[in-house]
Structures are given as structure tokens and as C-alpha cells.
Amino acid sequence: MMSANTTTDIESADDIIFNSIQPQALKSFFLFAGAGSGKTRSLVNALKRFREAFGIDYRLQHRRIAVITYTKAASNVVKERMEFDPLVFVSTIHSFCWELIQHFQHDIRKWRIAELQVEIDTLEAQIVNGRAGRTLEDRKIKLEKAKQRLEQLPNIKKIVYNPNGDNRTRDSLSHSHVIKIATDFIRDQPLMQQILINKFPIIIIDEAQDTRKELIEVLFALQSKYKESFALGLFGDTMQRIYLDGKENLGNTLPEDWLKPEKTTNYRCPVRIITLINQIRSKVDTHQQCPAENATTGFARLFIVDNANKDKTKAEAEISSMMKDLAGDEGWQDDKLIKKLILEHHMAASRLGFKELYEALNGPESYRTGLLDGTLPSIQVFTKLVAPLVLAHQHNDAYEVMRLLKKHSPLMDRTAMMASENQIDSIGIVHDKVKNLLSLWQEGSEPSVKQVAEVLKAEGLFLIPDVINVILSRKESGEDEDASGTETNTGDDEITAWETALQRPFAEIIHYKLYVEESSGFGTHQGVKGLEFPRVMVILDDENARGNLFKYERLFGVEELSDRDLANQKEGKETSLDRTRRLLYVACSRAEQSLAIVAYTSRPEVLSKNAIDFKWFESSEIHLIN
Numbered sequence: 001m002m003s004a005n006t007t008t009d010i011e012s013a014d015d016i017i018f019n020s021i022q023p024q025a026l027k028s029f030f031l032f033a034g035a036g037s038g039k040t041r042s043l044v045n046a047l048k049r050f051r052e053a054f055g056i057d058y059r060l061q062h063r064r065i066a067v068i069t070y071t072k073a074a075s076n077v078v079k080e081r082m083e084f085d086p087l088v089f090v091s092t093i094h095s096f097c098w099e100l101i102q103h104f105q106h107d108i109r110k111w112r113i114a115e116l117q118v119e120i121d122t123l124e125a126q127i128v129n130g131r132a133g134r135t136l137e138d139r140k141i142k143l144e145k146a147k148q149r150l151e152q153l154p155n156i157k158k159i160v161y162n163p164n165g166d167n168r169t170r171d172s173l174s175h176s177h178v179i180k181i182a183t184d185f186i187r188d189q190p191l192m193q194q195i196l197i198n199k200f201p202i203i204i205i206d207e208a209q210d211t212r213k214e215l216i217e218v219l220f221a222l223q224s225k226y227k228e229s230f231a232l233g234l235f236g237d238t239m240q241r242i243y244l245d246g247k248e249n250l251g252n253t254l255p256e257d258w259l260k261p262e263k264t265t266n267y268r269c270p271v272r273i274i275t276l277i278n279q280i281r282s283k284v285d286t287h288q289q290c291p292a293e294n295a296t297t298g299f300a301r302l303f304i305v306d307n308a309n310k311d312k313t314k315a316e317a318e319i320s321s322m323m324k325d326l327a328g329d330e331g332w333q334d335d336k337l338i339k340k341l342i343l344e345h346h347m348a349a350s351r352l353g354f355k356e357l358y359e360a361l362n363g364p365e366s367y368r369t370g371l372l373d374g375t376l377p378s379i380q381v382f383t384k385l386v387a388p389l390v391l392a393h394q395h396n397d398a399y400e401v402m403r404l405l406k407k408h409s410p411l412m413d414r415t416a417m418m419a420s421e422n423q424i425d426s427i428g429i430v431h432d433k434v435k436n437l438l439s440l441w442q443e444g445s446e447p448s449v450k451q452v453a454e455v456l457k458a459e460g461l462f463l464i465p466d467v468i469n470v471i472l473s474r475k476e477s478g479e480d481e482d483a484s485g486t487e488t489n490t491g492d493d494e495i496t497a498w499e500t501a502l503q504r505p506f507a508e509i510i511h512y513k514l515y516v517e518e519s520s521g522f523g524t525h526q527g528v529k530g531l532e533f534p535r536v537m538v539i540l541d542d543e544n545a546r547g548n549l550f551k552y553e554r555l556f557g558v559e560e561l562s563d564r565d566l567a568n569q570k571e572g573k574e575t576s577l578d579r580t581r582r583l584l585y586v587a588c589s590r591a592e593q594s595l596a597i598v599a600y601t602s603r604p605e606v607l608s609k610n611a612i613d614f615k616w617f618e619s620s621e622i623h624l625i626n
């Protein structure tokens with residue numbers, strides 16, 4: 001609800017949070033904190049007040065408050081503001097899960113055996129029933145690998161977890177394993193439940209709307225079982241749920257006894273942008289924001305570009321120049337000072353030279369989120385290890401080359417080094433292997449991703465993800481394509497994606513890397529979550545988008561809803577319209593001063609009329625670009 005008094009608003013929300021975490025009177029709560037409402041400040045305030053009042057007792061009882069953030073960067077901010085006080089355990093969800101399970105080695109091993117056995121049984125059944133062809137051959141390779149892993153499990157002394165990679169060594173768990181294991185243990189093991197609530201009687205989760213729903217659900221169940229001794233504090237905004245693995249409608253389906261404080265002031269955006277995002281949101285719920293007392297008026301403009309206009313770079317340059325004049329802000333003339341947000345990524349991919357790689361890997365549903373935010377495990381060996389190694393070599397940075405190898409190469413891990421008779425010789429051998437890898441770029445050559453992967457595999461420099469291993473392990477004679485192509489499962493479309501991606505030049509990996517790491521001037525939509533920029537250009541371009549997850553033409557009423565959307569709407573389920581609206585809300589709410597929405601459309605007049613009818617823009621704020 002719109003608050004008349006912003007001071008009361010902060011005080012009451014912060015007080016409610018502090019009162020909820022009194023050790024003798026724990027209460028669970030969901031803090032509704034819309035865009036720019038200063039969640040971090042409220043969180044740190046509550047933690048500092050808690051430390052002051054209860055820190056000594058808590059330490060004596062060996063208890064801690066857990067704070068789970070969405071990114072490592074967000075963890076670091078909270079840790080720093082809390083002066084790295086061990087009273088508060090701040091981590092990402094993966095590290096938190098690992099903290100809980102890491103000493104349960106016996107149970108983890110049992111869990112892995114059961115999981116591998118299911119995988120083996122499924123593959124064996126598929127192989128018995130499958131037709132001859134590549135799919136069958138791939139499954140046989142996968143089966144072999146799964147059996148090897150099962151066999152090796154008893155020999156592994158300690159199962160570990162590496163938050164920075166994908167199956168880096170055979171004894172390490174993947175990110176999704178860690179979450180699944182923790183979820184299962186919390187749900188099924190009373191001992192784990194006791195340990196959890198004794199160690200962390202209070203768990204605070206930031207960006208709760210995007211936190212893995214399976215885990216949120218077991219924590220909810222735990223809280224309802226141990227109301228007196230365990231409290232959950234969720235910080236979030238249902239309108240800012242942008243990942244598909246978050247829990248739908250979290251915040252609207254809370255238990256009766258939960259408290260629901262709300263922060264209604266947006267300290268980031270100027271008045272005009274707050275009015276716009278309130279209007280975009282008004283179709284979904286009644287949460288509305290108000291500006292801070294010292295907020296400026298700000299600018300929001302809608303630029304409508306006909307799809308027939310093929311030179312998008314030129315159109316956007318013209319728009320920047322118009323924004324400079326409209327907002328009276330020279331900053332709009334400097335690309336480095338503007339954040340351009342691509343909500344669908346094909347346009348950036350074709351402009352920045354990684355379109356084919358992107359299109360291949362964007363195929364499997366399971367890859368999409370990770371591809372967009374750079375966390376797709378199977379690509380990380382290239383983006384996080386090979387590309388930095390090549391770039392460091394090109395900059396003559398021998399120290400960085402060594403650091404990457406020491407940290408990530410199985411050839412240089414502690415066990416390998418201890419086992420070697422002469423460590424100096426071993427380092428020399430690793431150097432030769434690196435030389436072989438780098439020779440792929442010699443005299444201006446441009447290797448393919450596959451050539452790079454083959455050298456990695458042959459030299460054993462870094463571990464190759466299983467999906468790529470399957471392709472590289474195929475016998476030359478196994479090239480008999482299964483023409484029917486009808487057998488698919490998740491694993492198979494991932495293999496198909498990598499078959500194409502491996503053929504692409506490695507340079508596409510580098511362009512992709514620059515894009516997801518935000519060094520290209522463009523921002524990924526998911527990547528800007530939680531961030532803020534003075535000037536934001538939000539680019540809406542369905543024509544360059546693939547898939548049906550987001551459709552701006554539908555959101556603006558230019559295109560009819562699909563049959564699937566209509567069916568979902570009828571059943572009260574989420575539609576592409578809902579997802580697209582939330583994306584637009586998040587993107588627009590990043591702007592601190594001025595905002596330009598650039599909408600490419602097949603029907604400029606209809607889009608313009610609807611933007612006015614929806615009360616998103618006045619006609620004087622809309623510009624048609626030819």
C-alpha cells in the first residue's frame with residue numbers, strides 16, 4: 001500500500017524485523033521490499049541491533065544467524081557491513097547447503113550411490129528398448145561413465161564440493177547435487193533438523209522469491225514443526241521473481257502466524273519512474289511504492305521502432321541522442337555511461353558475434369537460465385578457465401596462468417603433486433601441456449571449441465563436463481545418425497546442443513564471456529538484478545527472441561495470447577504475459593535518473609495507443625522512430 005509517511009514505514013518494518021528475531025520470542029516473517037527499497041540496509045540494521053542485544057549469549061551457546069544471499073557479491077556486501085562478525089553466517093544458498101551437509105559423508109555417499117543406481121537403471125532400460133543409432137551409442141557411453149563413478153565411489157576418501165565449477169574432480173559434487181542433498185536431508189533426517197535449528201535458529205533469506213523452491217518448501221515445513229525454536233525471515237518481492245526455479249506466489253501464501261512487514265519507499269528511482277513501475281505492477285497486486293522525500297522528477301520515455309527498421313544500432317544511437325536533449329543530460333551521449341538492457345539475448349548475440357553458439361546452447365530448456373547469467377556449468381570450463389588462461393598468456397601474465405592452473409587443474413591439485421616424485425619436473429610437464437593448448441592460437445589460427453576441448457581432454461589440463469566427454473568419446477565409426485531422432489530426454493538435447501556448439505570458433509566463447517560479464521556495454525537482464533544505473537535503455541525486441549518465455553508484443557497488447565497462454569490463464573497458471581511483466585518491472589526499476597524504453601514492433605500505432613491506454617505513458621512521452 002502507498003504509505004503517507006515514509007519514516008514510519010522504515011521504522012516499522014525495521015522494528016518488526018528486529019522484534020521477530022528475539023531469541024525467546026521467535027517469529028517468522030516475509031518482508032515485502034519492492035525495487036530500491038533498501039533491503040540490505042534493513043537487514044544490516046536488524047543484525048546490528050541483534051548483535052548488540054543478544055550477541056554475547058548467542059556466541060556462548062555456539063549459535064549463529066544464517067543469512068542467505070542470491071549472489072556472492074551480495075554476501076560480501078553484508079559480510080563487510082557486519083565487519084566479518086562470525087555471529088552471522090553469510091553465504092549463498094549453495095555454500096549454506098554445503099555447510100550443513102559436509103560432515104555427513106556417509107549419508108552423502110549413500111545418496112550418491114542411490115542416485116547413480118537410478119541413473120544406471122534408467123539408461124539400461126532405455127538401451128534395451130532403444131533403436132540403433134547415435135542416441136543409443138551416447139547412452140552406452142553415459143552408462144559406462146555412471147558405472148565407473150559408482151565403482152569409484154568407495155575409493156573416494158572424502159566427497160567435496162567446489163562452488164566454482166562443474167564436476168572438477170571425480171570426488172566433487174555439482175551445484176545441483178548440493179541443493180538436492182541438503183533438501184532431502186532436511187526433509188527426511190530428524191538429526192539434521194536438530195543440528196540445523198540448534199546451529200542456526202534464525203535463517204534470513206534475501207531474494208527469497210528466486211530461491212530454489214524445493215529448499216524453501218522444506219524450510220517452511222521445518223518452521224511449522226519447530227515454531228518456538230526456529231524462525232525464517234524472508235526478504236523479497238514477488239514482482240521481481242525472474243528465475244523459473246523460484247517459488248510462485250511466495251508472500252501471498254504465507255502461514256497465518258507469519259508477520260508481513262512492508263517497505264514502501266523506493267530510494268532509487270525518481271518520481272516519474274516510480275509512477276511507471278507502479279502502473280506496470282498495478283495489474284498484479286496492490287503493492288505500490290512512493291518516492292523518497294528528496295526524489296527528483298526524472299525522465300521516462302517510450303521509443304517505438306518499426307520492425308522494418310533494420311539498422312537497430314543506428315536507431316538506438318539516435319534514441320540516445322534524443323534522450324540527451326530531452327533529459328538535458330550529456331551522459332546519454334557516452335555509451336559507457338548508458339546501461340543497455342537486452343531482455344532477449346539474440347540481438348546482443350548477433351551484434352557481438354556469438355549468435356550460433358548462443359542459439360545452439362539456448363536449445364535445451366535446462367540450459368536457458370544458466371546461459372543467460374553465465375552460470376551454465378558445462379560452458380564454464382571454457383569461460384572461466386580456458387579463456388582467462390589464453391587472455392593471461394596473451395598479456396604475458398605468467399602469474400595468472402599459474403594461478404589458474406594451481407587452482408583448477410587436476411594435474412596440479414594437492415594429491416597429484418604429492419604423488420609426483422619430482423614436483424619441478426611435474427610443473428614442467430604441465431607447462432608443456434599448456435603450450436600445446438596455446439599452440440592452437442599460433443600464427444593467428446582460430447581454433448574451434450571442439451579443438452580446444454580435445455586438447456584439454458588429451459592433456460588432462462582441466463576436467464571436461466560429462467556432456468562434452470560423451471561427444472568426444474564417440475568412436476569415429478559411431479557416426480551412424482539415428483534418422484528417426486524421436487528419442488529424447490534431457491540429456492540428449494543437451495548433447496545435440498553441444499554437438500553444434502563445439503563446431504563454433506572459440507572466439508564466440510570469448511564474445512559470449514564478455515557479454516555475460518557485462519564488459520560489452522550491454523547488460524543481461526538477469527545479470528542486472530539487484531543493481532542500479534543512472535541511465536537505462538531497456539530494449540524490447542521479440543523478433544530477435546527465441547522461445548516463448550517472454551513476449552513484449554503480447555504484454556503491449558500488439559499480439560494475441562497463444563493458446564497455451566489462454567489455457568494457462570483459464571487454469572489460473574502463470575502465462576508469458578506474467579513473466580514478461582515482471583521482467584519489464586525489474587529492468588525499468590534499475591534506473592536512478594532516466595529511462596528509455598525502446599520497443600521494436602510490427603504495429604507501432606497499436607503499441608503506442610495501448611501504452612497510453614494502460615496509463616504507462618502520456619502521448620507526449622512517446623516517440624515514433626522510422
Ligand SMILES: Nc1ncnc2c1ncn2[C@@H]1O[C@H](COP(=O)(O)OP(=O)(O)OP(=O)(O)O)[C@@H](O)[C@H]1O
Pocket residue numbers: 010033034035036037038039040041237240267268529530531532589
Ligand atoms: N533509508 C534509506 N535512505 C536513503 N537511501 C537509501 C535508504 N535505503 C536504501 N537507500 C539507497 O537506495 C538504493 C536502493 O537500495 P537497495 O539496492 O538496497 O535496494 P533493494 O531493496 O535491494 O532493491 P532491488 O530489489 O530493486 O534490488 C541504494 O542506492 C541505497 O543506498
